[in-house]
Structure formats: structure tokens, C-alpha cells
Amino acid sequence: MTGPRTVREAAFDVLRRTGMTTIFGNPGSTEIPLLTGLPDDLAFVLGLHEGAVVGMATGWAIARERPAPALLHTTAGLGNAVGALATARVNRAPLVVLVGQQDRRHLALEPFLAGRLDGLAGEYPVWTAQPARAADLPGLIARAYHEAWTHRGPALVVAPMNDWTEPYDAPEVAAPERVVRPTPVLDEDVAGLMASLLEARAPALVVGARAATAETWAALVEIAEKLNCPVWQESFGARAGFPQDHPLFAGFLPSGRAGLRRALAPYDVVVAVGAPVFRQYGYEPGPLTEPGTALAVVTDDPDEAHRSPVALALLASPAAVCARLAALLPGPRTRPAPRPPLPPLAPGPGEPLRAAHVLRALADRLPADAILIEETPSSRPDLHRLVPARTPLGFVSAAMGGLGFALPAAIGLRMAEPDRPVVAVTGDGAALYGIQSLWSAAHYRIGALFVVLSNGRYAVMDRLAESGGAGKAPWPPFTEVSMHTLAAGLGCPARRVTAYEELVAVLDEVIPALAARETPLLLDVAVTPDGTFTP
The missing domain is CATH 3.40.50.970 (Thiamin diphosphate (ThDP)-binding fold, Pyr/PP domains)
Structure with missing residues (x-):
């Protein structure tokens, strides 16, 4: 005869329902109650350092375009992983990060391995939570899945070690089973942006990591070919936003203001798609662009939209916006001649390998x-x-x-x-x-x-x-x-x-x-x- 259903079993059901069945982790004693006897349909991938754990989960999440779970061990584990969590946040990789904590029944005495976890990762998690009671833990994991996906970054849940074996008596999981995120973009939503592009004497596009989907690439190629305009890649971007072997690909923007002004000086309208306006490195004085260049941004990142010094920020899915623009822009598509192949590059006699x-x-x-x-x-x-x-x-x-x-x-x-x-x-x-x-x-x-x-x-x-x-x-x-x-x-x-x-x-x-x-x-x-x- 089996005993009552546990928090651990309810949490496993959440992992199965959300597809988070590959867990990346580096365990410590506070994670033993969760991991021992892991069901066969859940896989555990061991990393020998927490940076490796979060890095592997980040790669998985980027490829699958869905949240990946990572398991860290109290203060030491979370502390070791902060740099990798920062990378996941800026790369907009959705992660559900479970952080082990000591047994809640004696946390007041600050036992060995009790973690002071509040704020340890700074503002890099998109959301953090600690269960008020054990039975809340499965619901917080489910919510973390949605928070990570909506805000595209690591959502962090602290899990006291004794919670996993407690009876699960919650009447419901405090999170939706499914979240539908419709991204309709109407013709009137893109009317102002399309008018600017059609009226432009010399338009240009700047693309970034959030344009790195097959759908967005296809739409951007059509837009660029209809406008016959160059496409630049943001500097220090996490992913390519346009096929870089396309004849209209112009290269990578400089990350200093002087070089940026020179690169964008020929254009009167510049639209950034899935990229910030504009990613910089070392500080240089002066404006981002020369007078007479109008800037716009298309992004699904509210922070990116709100800080952009542009005439128009369109806060919506870059794929949806580009699909509407591609469909509405008139005119034939022009594809310039292919790029000439690069000359051979091999070391000469006595030349070192570079x-x-x-x-x-x-x-x-x-x-x-x-x-x-x-x-x-x-x-x-x-x-x-x-x-x-x-x-x-x-x-x-x-x-x-x-x-x-x-x-x-x-x-x-x-x-x-x-x-x-x-x-x-x-x-x-x-x-x-x-x-x-x-x-x-x-x-x-x-x-x-x-x-x-x-x-x-x-x-x-x-x-x-x-x-x-x-x-x-x-x-x-x-x-x-x-x-x-x-x-x-x-x-x-x-x-x-x-x-x-x-x-x-x-x-x-x-x-x-x-x-x-x-x-x-x-x-x-x-x-x-x-x-x-x-x-």
C-alpha cells in the first residue's frame, strides 16, 4: 500500500507536463531528497561546475525555444552560477532554476549549508520565489516555467530540502496548465513604420538576436529585397538576425559611436529589428547617428523598447511584425549579384599559423x-x-x-x-x-x-x-x-x-x-x- 502523494511526485508531474524532463544539475546534500530514485522518464545531466550546468541548460533552451530546468546547490551553487545566469538573461534563454535550501524546520537557527539566497543572483533572474509552505512548491515550478518563457530569462525557485517529502495536499496548482500568447499584428499597427520605409530615400535595417528564427529571417529577406536596402548585424549580438551570405548583408555595426555614425550616415531611416539601439562597448562622446537619420525599433523586449532613443518603438513579436511588413510592402524583389568568394587563406612558407x-x-x-x-x-x-x-x-x-x-x-x-x-x-x-x-x-x-x-x-x-x-x-x-x-x-x-x-x-x-x-x-x-x- 502506498502512502500519500508527495510534493516531489507532484513536482515531477509538473516537469512532465511542461516538457522539462531533462534536468541539468550539480547536486549537493540539499538536493538528495529530490534526486534519489529519479523516475526513468526524467533524465539528469551532471555538470562538474555550476557554470557548466547553467551553460548547458542555456544551450538547450536556445535550441529548443522552451524553458530548460537547472538544479543548483544552495549558496555555493547559486553563487558559482551567477555569471552564467547573467549570460542566460542577456541571451534571453528561458531557464527554470531550482536552488536547494536547508530543511525549513530549523532555518531559524541558520544550520550548516543554510543559504542566504535572497538577492544573491542580483536582478538577473526574471522572477524569484520561495514556497510559503511545502505544498506550494509544484505550483511555483509551474509558474516559473511561464515566467521564464514570457520574460525570456532564468526564473528562480528556492526549494527547502524537506519540502520534497511532505504530503501534497494543495487543492490546485497555482499556475495555468497552458498559456496562449497570441501575437497578432494588424495592418494599422505597422502603418507608421511602413510609411517611413516607403518614404525613405535610403533605408537600412539593423538585426539582432531576437530576429534569429527561420520565420523572421524569411520575412526580413523579403523586406530587404523589396526595399533593396542593406542589412547590418548588431555588434556583440548573441545570434545572427539575417543570412550573412546574402548579397544585401552589410556586415557588423561598429560598437563605438564614431564608427557607428560613419556606418549609418548614408541612411535616412534605420530600423532595428530584434536588436537594441545600439549596442556599445567603450564610451565615446557624441550622438549615435548623424542628424537627419530617423531611428525605429521592433522588439518584444519591453526594457529594450523603453530605453531606445528612437522616433518609434514597436513592442511586438519581430517575426509577426516582419511578416506583416513583407506582405504589405509593394514592389518586386531585387536580389543583387552574389558576393564574390573570398580569396584562399593559408599560411605562406615559414609563416606561423594564425x-x-x-x-x-x-x-x-x-x-x-x-x-x-x-x-x-x-x-x-x-x-x-x-x-x-x-x-x-x-x-x-x-x-x-x-x-x-x-x-x-x-x-x-x-x-x-x-x-x-x-x-x-x-x-x-x-x-x-x-x-x-x-x-x-x-x-x-x-x-x-x-x-x-x-x-x-x-x-x-x-x-x-x-x-x-x-x-x-x-x-x-x-x-x-x-x-x-x-x-x-x-x-x-x-x-x-x-x-x-x-x-x-x-x-x-x-x-x-x-x-x-x-x-x-x-x-x-x-x-x-x-x-x-x-x-
Whole structure:
């Protein structure tokens, strides 16, 4: 005879109903009552660091376009994960984050592992809650699912450890089973924006991560071809908002105001779609654009809309707005001549292997449906120039700017999209922030390719220090670090590559079968630190 239904069993039903049946976590003692004897229809994916846990969940959520659950262990777990949660928030990845807490029956005495969790993650969660009583916990998990999805970020629920085994006696779950979010956009809603585009002498579009869906891409291509206007990508964007091999793709906007003014000076109307107006890096004085350039933004992010210095902000689904604009704009579609192919790029006799050589060799071999995750700040301009995104997941990056995203995100993306080739391109300095993820890749047989551009230093920081002219930077290189040795120690197959001939040989071997690959591979590619950092 079975006992009364528990909070744990009710919570499992919520996970099943919402499709959150793959739980990413790094458990501690406060999570044992939840996890031991986990039902067979719920999968647990172990990460060896909380940054890896949240990074894998973020990749999964980005690919699936639905919330992913992550489990963290009280103060230490949540504290370790804050940087990754910030990345999830800025990347607008919906996560349901369960944080373990000590037994509520003696929290007043602050026992060992009792967490002071209020505000520990700052304002990066889109919503936080703690159950007033055990029976409220399943409802809060259900609500967190909706909050994460609506606000596109991590929703956090604190779970005292004894709550899971308490009887579940709530008469109802305090959250809807289903939320319908209709996104109708009427003709009159886009009338003002369409009039501005039709009256413009020289319009231009700026696209960002929230335009990175197949539907939005298709509509934006039609709009650009009807207007015969250039399309720019926002700087430091998390995803590509337009096919970057299209003839009308103009490139990436500069992240400084002077360069931004020069880039946008030819246009009298500029419409940002799914992108902020405009993402900046270092401060520069002066306006964003020259006088006479009218700005508008189309976004589903209220904060983004409300802070934009524009004449018109259209707060709605970018896909729905673009679909209406594409249908209403008159005229034939004009497709300019294709871009000429880039010239071959290989090192000359005696020339050292550079990041650009690696990126071009990779670009020449990647299939159009490849998912590429980038975290190589010093080589990002070369990557943008040489590796165009040809699908909405063709480029994924950490919009927050913190390191440690690429390795775990690639694992989550591959788990969610098991039939697509997945490649993470990262610097060795960046990879060290998420190196524990390689154990998860090996253990769960994640067939992703990790290309580490190893120069033994924080090259982008060196360049920034040099450009500032204030003297020599105090940090040393770390050339003693061996990425392939670290990977092997974590059970991940790895190869060291020191010459161009070795590189193309291994890429020719691995890339054609990458979609079907069942084990990870890390390429530790020795490159010379060179070039000029262009933010």
C-alpha cells in the first residue's frame, strides 16, 4: 500500500507536463531528497561546475525555444552560477532554476549549508520565489516555467530540502496548465513604420538576436529585397538576425559611436529589428547617428523598447511584425549579384599559423546547417569576416560578454539538436572558464567539435592594454597550460595541432561525419597571438 502523494511526485508531474524532463544539475546534500530514485522518464545531466550546468541548460533552451530546468546547490551553487545566469538573461534563454535550501524546520537557527539566497543572483533572474509552505512548491515550478518563457530569462525557485517529502495536499496548482500568447499584428499597427520605409530615400535595417528564427529571417529577406536596402548585424549580438551570405548583408555595426555614425550616415531611416539601439562597448562622446537619420525599433523586449532613443518603438513579436511588413510592402524583389568568394587563406612558407587561417579552413568545410558557438574575443572580427552564419543557429555567442559559455552551450545545443553539426570556437583563456564541461561532453557522448585557438594568453586584454598606452600589462601569459592534456584528463578525446597541414587533415576527416558523430573531440590548435582588436 502506498502512502500519500508527495510534493516531489507532484513536482515531477509538473516537469512532465511542461516538457522539462531533462534536468541539468550539480547536486549537493540539499538536493538528495529530490534526486534519489529519479523516475526513468526524467533524465539528469551532471555538470562538474555550476557554470557548466547553467551553460548547458542555456544551450538547450536556445535550441529548443522552451524553458530548460537547472538544479543548483544552495549558496555555493547559486553563487558559482551567477555569471552564467547573467549570460542566460542577456541571451534571453528561458531557464527554470531550482536552488536547494536547508530543511525549513530549523532555518531559524541558520544550520550548516543554510543559504542566504535572497538577492544573491542580483536582478538577473526574471522572477524569484520561495514556497510559503511545502505544498506550494509544484505550483511555483509551474509558474516559473511561464515566467521564464514570457520574460525570456532564468526564473528562480528556492526549494527547502524537506519540502520534497511532505504530503501534497494543495487543492490546485497555482499556475495555468497552458498559456496562449497570441501575437497578432494588424495592418494599422505597422502603418507608421511602413510609411517611413516607403518614404525613405535610403533605408537600412539593423538585426539582432531576437530576429534569429527561420520565420523572421524569411520575412526580413523579403523586406530587404523589396526595399533593396542593406542589412547590418548588431555588434556583440548573441545570434545572427539575417543570412550573412546574402548579397544585401552589410556586415557588423561598429560598437563605438564614431564608427557607428560613419556606418549609418548614408541612411535616412534605420530600423532595428530584434536588436537594441545600439549596442556599445567603450564610451565615446557624441550622438549615435548623424542628424537627419530617423531611428525605429521592433522588439518584444519591453526594457529594450523603453530605453531606445528612437522616433518609434514597436513592442511586438519581430517575426509577426516582419511578416506583416513583407506582405504589405509593394514592389518586386531585387536580389543583387552574389558576393564574390573570398580569396584562399593559408599560411605562406615559414609563416606561423594564425586564427584567421583556422577560421577560414573551418568555414570552407562547414555545412550550411552547422551550429557554431563563438567565444574568442581576440579573433571575433576574423570569425565574422570569414565564417558567415547561414541559418538562425549558425552563430551563437554570449551577449553578456562573460567567459565560460561556449563549451557548455555547445553541449546543450547538441543535446537539443542531435542531428546537426555543432562546433564551438573558443580561445584557450575563455575555455578555461568552462573546462569542466568536457567531462559532461565525454560522459554523455556529445558529438560536438571544440576548436580551441590556443595562444597561451588573454590576447584581447593584451591588445586593449597596448592600445591604452598606459604601460605594460601586469598579467603574464599562461603558455604552460595544455588544453589537450586538460581535455584528456576529463575523458574528452583531444588532439594537438601545430601546423596548417595537420589542421586541414583533421578537419577533412572530422567535418564530413560531424552530424553523426557520437563522441566529442577537442582540437588544441596552436596559433600565434597577432592582429588588432576591433570591438
